Amino acid sequence: MQYIINKKREITISVLSLLFWIINLIFAEMSINMLLKVLTAKRTDWFDNMKKVQITEDAFLIKQTELVMETIIIVMFVIFFFSSLTIILVRNLQLKHNLSEIGMFRVLGYNKNRLLGICMIDVITDMVIALPVSVVLSTVIWNKLSKDEMLSFMLTMINDTIWMDILSYVLCAITMMLVAIIHTKFFLERSLKKGVRYMLGEGVA
Amino acid sequence: MIVLKLTDIGKNYKNTGDVLKGVNLELESGKMYGIMGPSGSGKSTLLNIIGTLEKASYGTIEILGNKLEGYGEKELCDLRAKNIGYIFQNFYLNPYLDAVENVMVPMKINHEIEPKERRKKAECLLKKFGLEERMKHLKSQMSGGEQQRVAIARALANDPDIILADEPTGNLDEDNEIIIFKTLKELAESGKVVVVVSHNEIVKEYADEVIEIIKGRIKA
Numbered sequence: 001m002q003y004i005i006n007k008k009r010e011i012t013i014s015v016l017s018l019l020f021w022i023i024n025l026i027f028a029e030m031s032i033n034m035l036l037k038v039l040t041a042k043r044t045d046w047f048d049n050m051k052k053v054q055i056t057e058d059a060f061l062i063k064q065t066e067l068v069m070e071t072i073i074i075v076m077f078v079i080f081f082f083s084s085l086t087i088i089l090v091r092n093l094q095l096k097h098n099l100s101e102i103g104m105f106r107v108l109g110y111n112k113n114r115l116l117g118i119c120m121i122d123v124i125t126d127m128v129i130a131l132p133v134s135v136v137l138s139t140v141i142w143n144k145l146s147k148d149e150m151l152s153f154m155l156t157m158i159n160d161t162i163w164m165d166i167l168s169y170v171l172c173a174i175t176m177m178l179v180a181i182i183h184t185k186f187f188l189e190r191s192l193k194k195g196v197r198y199m200l201g202e203g204v205a
Numbered sequence: 206m207i208v209l210k211l212t213d214i215g216k217n218y219k220n221t222g223d224v225l226k227g228v229n230l231e232l233e234s235g236k237m238y239g240i241m242g243p244s245g246s247g248k249s250t251l252l253n254i255i256g257t258l259e260k261a262s263y264g265t266i267e268i269l270g271n272k273l274e275g276y277g278e279k280e281l282c283d284l285r286a287k288n289i290g291y292i293f294q295n296f297y298l299n300p301y302l303d304a305v306e307n308v309m310v311p312m313k314i315n316h317e318i319e320p321k322e323r324r325k326k327a328e329c330l331l332k333k334f335g336l337e338e339r340m341k342h343l344k345s346q347m348s349g350g351e352q353q354r355v356a357i358a359r360a361l362a363n364d365p366d367i368i369l370a371d372e373p374t375g376n377l378d379e380d381n382e383i384i385i386f387k388t389l390k391e392l393a394e395s396g397k398v399v400v401v402v403s404h405n406e407i408v409k410e411y412a413d414e415v416i417e418i419i420k421g422r423i424k425a
Contacts, residue, residue, distance in 0.1 A: 104297050107309045109256065109286025111279055196258060199297055 021130035032074055103195025116185060206234045207394040208366055208398045209255060214264035214388060216250050216421075224250045225421045228264070233401065234366065237393035239412030240402045247421040248402045249371060256289055256369045257281045269314045269366060286315045289369045290360030294375035296352040304331055304355045305340045311362040318363075330358040334388065350381030357388055370401045403413055 105115065209232040216225040225247045232238060238246045253259040253378040254266065255267040257273065268272045268288060276284070280389065290311075298307045312318045318326060331340055339347055353373060355372035360368055370389060374382040382405065390411045401408055409415055417424040 037364075104299070105314070106282075107285065107291050107297075108314050109282045109284070109289075110314045111282045113279070199293060199295075203398075 018126055018130055021126045022133050025130055102191045103197070103199035104198050106192055107199060112189070116189075120185075139178070207231050208234050208269055208285045210267040211255070212265045214251075214254060214261045214266065214269075216254060216259070217262050218246070220241045223421055225254070225261070228360070228421075228423055230282055230423070231414070232367075232398045235396050236413040237390055237399040237401065237411060238419060239408035239415040240400060241404070241408065241415055241417035246418045251414075251418065252371055252400065252402050255367070256291060257285055258376075278380070286311065287317070288361055288365050288367055290355050290363070290365040291367065292360050292370035292373045294372035296344070296349075296356045296376075297354055298355055298359075300344045303341050303343055304336060304347070304358075307344075307355055308358045308362050311359060315363045327362065329360070330361055331355065332356055349377050350359055350384060351380070353362060353377060354388070357392075361392070366397060368397055370399070372403055373401060374403065374405055374407075381390055382407060 106112065211228055211230040214225060214230075215223065217223045228251060240251060242248045251261065254261050255275075257266075257268075268284065273281075273284075291294070292318045298304075299310065301316040302310070305324060305327045308330055310324065312323040313359070328337075328340060331337065334357060336354055336358070337352060339351055339355070345354060353376075357373075368389070369383075374385050377385065386401075386407060389399050389401060393413070401412065
């Protein structure tokens with residue numbers, strides 16, 4: 001597509017798309033990282049310790065912190081999913097923007113598989129560029145957040161290991177790429193059909 | 206020379222049943238054909254089948270001596286890119302490209318014309334249709350008649366043998382209608398097959414042959 005749509009528009013879409021990829025990966029990494037840490041933490045030990053503690057002001061604080069942490073994780077997951085959705089929409093903006101354009105490409109003899117291939121390459125290229133940027137940015141954000149009293153409290157309770165960071169990045173990268181590719185494929189195929197129908201005067205319904 | 210041959214073509218849909226039945230046609234180069242008929246008679250479906258955008262439920266199509274049976278998506282795309290030019294009622298110009306770039310799109314898809322030559326050829330075509338002042342204009346900066354002339358130039362970009370026009374003057378005023386029909390007639394006279402689907406009676410004045418379709422069948 002980028003060889004056909006005009007350059008200004010393509011650049012704007014690419015920049016927006018990259019930006020959303022980066023934001024998304026940051027949230028994705030943070031939420032998965034946090035979830036993995038919480039899931040793999042020795043929660044049994046932690047609760048055992050809790051039981052031993054009498055109902056004091058400290059224990060109340062611990063319970064409250066736990067609740068806040070759970071909420072943060074849920075919120076982050078919500079953001080993760082919404083930002084994933086936004087990315088996919090932005091990535092496909094060039095296709096979605098005008099159905100008749102897509103229909104016209106087919107009418108003019110543009111091969112559907114070639115169009116799909118270019119879209120896949122777009123998605124993968126974005127991932128490759130966005131991943132290192134998001135790693136750096138999320139590390140900075142993560143470190144800043146860890147200064148927060150509440151988060152540092154949790155972090156001290158969890159063994160922070162490098163492999164977990166790597167695993168979370170790999171997981172989110174694979175998931176995002178798969179989602180984006182599958183979505184692009186189906187979206188484009190549907191758009192092509194709709195586009196052609198639209199051009200033939202049969203509407204897009 | 207027979208460019209297009211349709212033998213016993215039929216098309217049926219699950220919902221609407223038979224749209225076309227037993228259509229036999231032979232279209233020769235250098236002629237302009239008008240396809241007329243009431244709404245829902247199957248004329249647009251016939252045009253789409255000729256243009257390989259839709260597949261016939263039965264029957265055979267031959268374009269330039271090649272039977273389309275067994276053609277895959279890739280072969281059909283190549284055929285469309287090289288041999289068929291489309292003109293639509295709503296022009297369908299890309300709103301983000303200027304007139305020259307719009308005409309260049311099919312050349313980019315076809316790849317047969319060298320990149321350096323594409324712009325020159327596009328400018329040449331636009332000049333031919335009196336659009337030298339509109340080359341850098343976007344769709345939104347042109348009148349309906351001008352847009353349709355750009356669309357005709359785009360249809361001719363790869364010098365196809367077949368030009369298909371679906372209600373090409375449906376959105377145009379009377380003056381522009383005449384310009385467009387005259388242009389299509391000239392294209393036919395230059396050796397191409399021009400097929401025009403239209404409700405407009407004026408098509409009878411320009412077409413060498415008028416094909417009337419009623420309820421999916423060609424009127425004898």
